[in-house]
Amino acid sequence: MSTPNFIRLVALGALVLGSTASAQNSFDVAQGKPNLGTPISEAEIAAWDISILPDGSGLPPGSGTPSDGARVFATKCAACHGENGKGASAAALVGGAPLTNGIETTKTIANFWPYATTLFDFTRRAMPWPRPRTLTNDEVYALTAYMLSLNKIVGEDAVMNAQTLPKVRMPNRDGFIVRFPERMP
Amino acid sequence: MEDLEVVAGNGLLHRRAFLRGGAIFAAAMTGYTLSDSLAAQQLADDAWSTRPGTPIPEYGVPSSFEKTVSRTLTNPRGEPRTQHARTPHHLLNGTFTPNALHFVISHSGAPDIDPAKHRLVIHGLVKKPLAFTLDALGRYPMVSRMAFVECGGNSAPLFSNVPVQATAQALHGLVSCAEWTGVMLSTLLEEAGIDPKAKWLIAEGADSLALSRSVPVAKALDDAMIALYQNGERLMPGNGYPMRLLLPGWEGNMNVKWLRRIKLTETPGMSYYETRTYAPILPNGKAYQFYFLQEVKSFITHPSPGLTLNGPGFYEVSGIAYSASGRIAKVMVTADGGKTWAQAALQGPVLPKAFTRFRVPWRWDGGPAILQSRAWDEAGNMQPTRAEVIAQRGQTKAAVTNAAAFPSQHYNGPTSWAIERTGEVKHVYA
Numbered sequence: 001m002s003t004p005n006f007i008r009l010v011a012l013g014a015l016v017l018g019s020t021a022s023a024q025n026s027f028d029v030a031q032g033k034p035n036l037g038t039p040i041s042e043a044e045i046a047a048w049d050i051s052i053l054p055d056g057s058g059l060p061p062g063s064g065t066p067s068d069g070a071r072v073f074a075t076k077c078a079a080c081h082g083e084n085g086k087g088a089s090a091a092a093l094v095g096g097a098p099l100t101n102g103i104e105t106t107k108t109i110a111n112f113w114p115y116a117t118t119l120f121d122f123t124r125r126a127m128p129w130p131r132p133r134t135l136t137n138d139e140v141y142a143l144t145a146y147m148l149s150l151n152k153i154v155g156e157d158a159v160m161n162a163q164t165l166p167k168v169r170m171p172n173r174d175g176f177i178v179r180f181p182e183r184m185p
Numbered sequence: 186m187e188d189l190e191v192v193a194g195n196g197l198l199h200r201r202a203f204l205r206g207g208a209i210f211a212a213a214m215t216g217y218t219l220s221d222s223l224a225a226q227q228l229a230d231d232a233w234s235t236r237p238g239t240p241i242p243e244y245g246v247p248s249s250f251e252k253t254v255s256r257t258l259t260n261p262r263g264e265p266r267t268q269h270a271r272t273p274h275h276l277l278n279g280t281f282t283p284n285a286l287h288f289v290i291s292h293s294g295a296p297d298i299d300p301a302k303h304r305l306v307i308h309g310l311v312k313k314p315l316a317f318t319l320d321a322l323g324r325y326p327m328v329s330r331m332a333f334v335e336c337g338g339n340s341a342p343l344f345s346n347v348p349v350q351a352t353a354q355a356l357h358g359l360v361s362c363a364e365w366t367g368v369m370l371s372t373l374l375e376e377a378g379i380d381p382k383a384k385w386l387i388a389e390g391a392d393s394l395a396l397s398r399s400v401p402v403a404k405a406l407d408d409a410m411i412a413l414y415q416n417g418e419r420l421m422p423g424n425g426y427p428m429r430l431l432l433p434g435w436e437g438n439m440n441v442k443w444l445r446r447i448k449l450t451e452t453p454g455m456s457y458y459e460t461r462t463y464a465p466i467l468p469n470g471k472a473y474q475f476y477f478l479q480e481v482k483s484f485i486t487h488p489s490p491g492l493t494l495n496g497p498g499f500y501e502v503s504g505i506a507y508s509a510s511g512r513i514a515k516v517m518v519t520a521d522g523g524k525t526w527a528q529a530a531l532q533g534p535v536l537p538k539a540f541t542r543f544r545v546p547w548r549w550d551g552g553p554a555i556l557q558s559r560a561w562d563e564a565g566n567m568q569p570t571r572a573e574v575i576a577q578r579g580q581t582k583a584a585v586t587n588a589a590a591f592p593s594q595h596y597n598g599p600t601s602w603a604i605e606r607t608g609e610v611k612h613v614y615a
Contacts, residue, residue: 033372033375033376034321034324034325034326035376036317036321036322036324036325037307037313037315037316037317037321037373037376037377038315038316038317038318038321039313039314039315039316040306040308040314040315040316041314042308042314045306045308045314045446048306048389048445048446049308049446049448050395051387051389051397051448051450051454052454053450053452053454053455054452054455055452080265089264089265089266090265090266098470099466099470099471099472100469100470102466102468102579102581102582103344103465103466103467103468103578103579103580103581103592103593104344104466104581104582104592104593105466107461107462107464107466112461112464112472113460113461114455114460115455115460117455118455118456118457118460118461121454121456121457122456122457125394125395125397126293126393126394126395126457129265129293129393130265132393132394132395133395175470175471175472176460176464176471176472176473176474177467177471177472177473177474178473178474178475179473179474179475179476179477179478180475180476180477180478183401183403183404183475183477183478184401184475185384185385185401185402185403
């Protein structure tokens with residue numbers, strides 16, 4: 001905005017303020033700020049606030065082990081992802097070729113995913129496909145532990161919870177190059 | 186006709202030849218399907234001219250003769266996997282895409298959202314978390330702008346080690362351009378009050394996957410919009426009804442559809458789609474992350490595969506150019522596979538981060554020709570050659586047989602069309 005325009009806008013705001021007895025938002029309105037958002041508390045947003053960050057923030061209470069996860073997987077996941085995550089109509093969840101095999105190499109949990117928290121986040125928000133967001137937090141932790149164990153990223157007895165999951169180091173953690181560093185915050 | 190200025194090999198004419206040549210030039214133009222014998226027939230009234238026409242419908246649909254002008258679908262029965270609907274660029278002209286033909290990628294179908302119940306929530310690192318109804322957003326000052334949206338995977342078949350024989354729709358149909366109208370996101374963020382610690386926002390949809398992507402706050406404050414209208418009408422369901430995030434010029438998937446939540450954060454969410462799906466693998470086994478920009482690109486739509494030339498003579502070569510870095514500054518076209526180039530006319534208005542239609546008059550002598558375009562944007566970026574793209578990004582080891590596959594992403598090199606003596610158009614590398 002050029003300076004003369006800004007001055008004119010301020011003058012207009014002052015005019016509106018001066019000529020309107022009870023318009024406390026007049027100045028905002030003159031600047032095009034209707035202020036029509038309804039205040040809402042984080043508690044009210046909680047059911048939608050399902051983002052899990054790599055540092056673990058957002059992870060809910062609960063826990064699970066690979067063996068717990070195997071049981072959940074057999075009943076809720078294997079129909080599409082195949083027995084033991086070997087893949088069927090949906091992607092395999094175990095294994096993966098080296099990325100140096102070619103640009104078209106299939107990306108997998110083992111060869112590609114940089115953060116274990118993404119496994120929890122995506123499983124909870126998007127799976128099972130026909131009934132997303134129906135898994136309990138314990139079930140999501142258990143499935144995450146199971147998928148990590150299938151890929152030998154954690155041991156068969158590993159317990160996944162809000163403390164342990166962010167500490168899991170994925171094999172391809174350092175495999176990425178930011179395309180336009182100058183665009184990054 | 187001899188006074189028309191040939192400016193590049195194989196008959197490319199000066200971009201203003203059609204103005205200089207006037208009526209003589211216009212009379213010499215032939216379309217792709219005109220038959221020479223038509224002009225010699227005795228004219229008579231056709232059936233449609235001798236009786237009243239059909240009633241006008243409430244919501245218009247194209248002529249029954251235009252049924253082939255449609256999107257191609259990869260998953261028409263909505264099986265549990267991604268759906269792609271590609272724009273038929275070779276059957277359209279101009280610069281914006283009709284809403285029913287705008288490309289769609291949906292990873293779990295289009296939710297049937299009741300606009301009266303939809304909410305947009307802004308929270309996280311803000312002074313005052315806010316919820317907005319569609320009615321409330323409708324009262325804000327709005328902005329209209331043209332903007333292309335392009336999937337990061339558009340043009341992916343060009344990574345094949347041998348050219349995939351397919352139409353411009355199949356190769357480049359995951360980009361479209363529309364006039365979007367809505368509320369600037371900066372207006373809503375200012376109302377909520379951005380905590381200075383916030384560097385990113387996580388945008389999330391109301392679809393069954395709650396698809397989420399992380400966006401730098403700087404982009405949100407630059408030109409991001411909560412889009413409510415598409416080419417004048419409410420958004421199409423597949424394009425995010427009742428509201429989507431519009432990030433002009435940035436990777437399509439980041440323009441989150443069915444937008445219901447924006448959370449401001451210090452760090453990115455590292456979501457599935459940003460750390461896995463839209464992170465292309467490089468030849469050395471590393472992968473690009475946070476690609477963000479849809480870099481300068483152009484391709485010829487007329488002629489192109491499926492539009493067979495009907496004998497030697499005059500044609501207009503035209504196509505589409507666009508860039509995330511602003512306006513298109515220049516497009517050059519070759520008809521001899523890159524030996525010589527003619528500058529194309531740019532159809533105005535040339536708008537930033539929007540389709541620009543380019544045109545060059547061409548006199549085809551009936552012999553083999555290879556057409557290709559290259560674009561420059563106002564930031565000085567030049568569309569790279571395919572060889573340059575491949576040197577940096579690699580290509581497949583085996584020929585791609587499925588044009589709908591995505592061997593990699595973010596191809597912005599040129600596309601070459603070979604004109605055969607029959608008038609048929611083939612995809613080649615040149």
